Amino acid sequence: MNGHTRKLLTIVTEAAIEGILLEDLQRLGAHGYTITDARGRGARGVRNSAWEASGNIRVEVVCDAATAEKIIAHLHANYYANYAMILFVSDVVVLRPEKF
Amino acid sequence: MLDPIILFFLLGLAAGLLRSELRLPAAVYELVSILLLLAIGLKGGIELSRQPLGQLVPQVLGVMAMGCVLTLAGFPVLRYLGRFKRADAASIAAHYGSVSVGTYAVALAYLAGRQVATEPQMPLLLAVLEIPAILVGILLARGLARDMRLGLVLHELFLGKAVVLLVGGLLIGWASGEGGLAPIAPLFFDLFKGILALFLLEMGLITASQVGSLRRHGIFLVAFGIAMPLAGAIVGAALGFWLGLSVGGTTMLATMAASASYIAVPAAMRISVPEANPAMSLAASLGVTFPFNVLLGIPIYHALAARVHVLLGG
Numbered sequence: 001m002n003g004h005t006r007k008l009l010t011i012v013t014e015a016a017i018e019g020i021l022l023e024d025l026q027r028l029g030a031h032g033y034t035i036t037d038a039r040g041r042g043a044r045g046v047r048n049s050a051w052e053a054s055g056n057i058r059v060e061v062v063c064d065a066a067t068a069e070k071i072i073a074h075l076h077a078n079y080y081a082n083y084a085m086i087l088f089v090s091d092v093v094v095l096r097p098e099k100f
Numbered sequence: 101m102l103d104p105i106i107l108f109f110l111l112g113l114a115a116g117l118l119r120s121e122l123r124l125p126a127a128v129y130e131l132v133s134i135l136l137l138l139a140i141g142l143k144g145g146i147e148l149s150r151q152p153l154g155q156l157v158p159q160v161l162g163v164m165a166m167g168c169v170l171t172l173a174g175f176p177v178l179r180y181l182g183r184f185k186r187a188d189a190a191s192i193a194a195h196y197g198s199v200s201v202g203t204y205a206v207a208l209a210y211l212a213g214r215q216v217a218t219e220p221q222m223p224l225l226l227a228v229l230e231i232p233a234i235l236v237g238i239l240l241a242r243g244l245a246r247d248m249r250l251g252l253v254l255h256e257l258f259l260g261k262a263v264v265l266l267v268g269g270l271l272i273g274w275a276s277g278e279g280g281l282a283p284i285a286p287l288f289f290d291l292f293k294g295i296l297a298l299f300l301l302e303m304g305l306i307t308a309s310q311v312g313s314l315r316r317h318g319i320f321l322v323a324f325g326i327a328m329p330l331a332g333a334i335v336g337a338a339l340g341f342w343l344g345l346s347v348g349g350t351t352m353l354a355t356m357a358a359s360a361s362y363i364a365v366p367a368a369m370r371i372s373v374p375e376a377n378p379a380m381s382l383a384a385s386l387g388v389t390f391p392f393n394v395l396l397g398i399p400i401y402h403a404l405a406a407r408v409h410v411l412l413g414g
Binding site: 019020023055081 | 126252370375
């Protein structure tokens with residue numbers, strides 16, 4: 001297998017901000033994203049997906065290291081203070097690097 | 101004797117408070133609320149198709165003004181009496197200036213059960229009342245800030261689920277008339293109360309989940325969550341009479357003024373006023389005002405509307 005290393009960003013945050021978050025991700029250079037509904041518990045209590053105001057989403061983005069840095073810095077500056085949000089980064093191997 | 105749909109609400113509330121594992125799947129809740137919104141819109145549309153639309157303009161303007169006034173009135177109370185931060189006071193005030201479709205549906209069922217007619221344009225006024233409070237709330241919180249992403253907010257407001265479905269239902273009902281809608285009437289009209297019962301079961305569960313944050317944020321929110329709807333109902337009833345609505349229509353407008361949003365406003369505030377704590381406004385609107393209106397408020401507003409018509413009309 002001929003693999004290329006990319007970054008996988010996983011963002012878990014409030015469903016209410018999906019619109020603005022996706023707009024930002026695209027502007028910062030993400031070529032695509034995957035969203036799943038999520039629920040769980042964290043610093044801001046239990047978040048059930050039963051209805052939008054307390055629902056969570058998990059957004060996954062695969063991108064190159066430079067884009068990942070930009071996204072991380074942007075989220076840190078603009079979202080962390082006021083929104084329930086966590087973010088983690090892992091290395092992944094992709095087969096078609098031109099897609100990411 | 102309590103209406104059985106209210107008992108469903110109490111069942112959900114009890115199950116939630118006792119930490120039962122009962123939960124409506126998110127997709128079911130979504131479907132149920134879509135059905136309610138469409139049914140309300142369609143019902144109004146059928147009636148609208150039977151009459152001229154000319155007298156609607158003053159009513160729409162009056163209701164928009166009411167949304168602004170209620171928000172502007174709630175804000176100083178929260179800011180100076182409740183000592184909330186500016187953003188929180190503005191956000192909570194906007195919740196109370198806007199409207200709850202769930203409460204509207206319960207009031208509609210309440211009046212239908214008593215053979216009280218309401219004006220057909222009420223769903224339109226319901227959709228109209230959702231919006232102005234949000235804009236006023238954002239202005240109160242932020243002034244005219246540059247970075248408020250107004251375009252995105254306006255998109256959310258006018259193309260939000262509630263407005264699209266209510267107005268869409270009205271238009272379909274208006275275009276099709278009663279005969280045209282007969283084939284789909286079983287789903288939207290015959291099942292209305294059953295759907296409402298399921299909706300209220302879930303609302304009971306959601307209300308129960310607010311009790312924790314209500315305990316944290318204290319007695320002032322509880323008092324506000326009861327006093328504000330009562331004051332709003334008086335404004336709504338007076339406006340309803342002044343706009344020439346019947347007792348049923350006046351009751352609906354009083355209920356709309358008394359109710360607090362828990363879907364459209366929280367979503368808009370989350371984006372536009374991120375520093376406002378959503379737990380507080382939801383605890384007040386869902387934890388206090390929704391149950392108060394459903395259990396006690398609606399009969400009070402009905403009596404109030406009848407009284408206003410006797411006092412001012414006689």
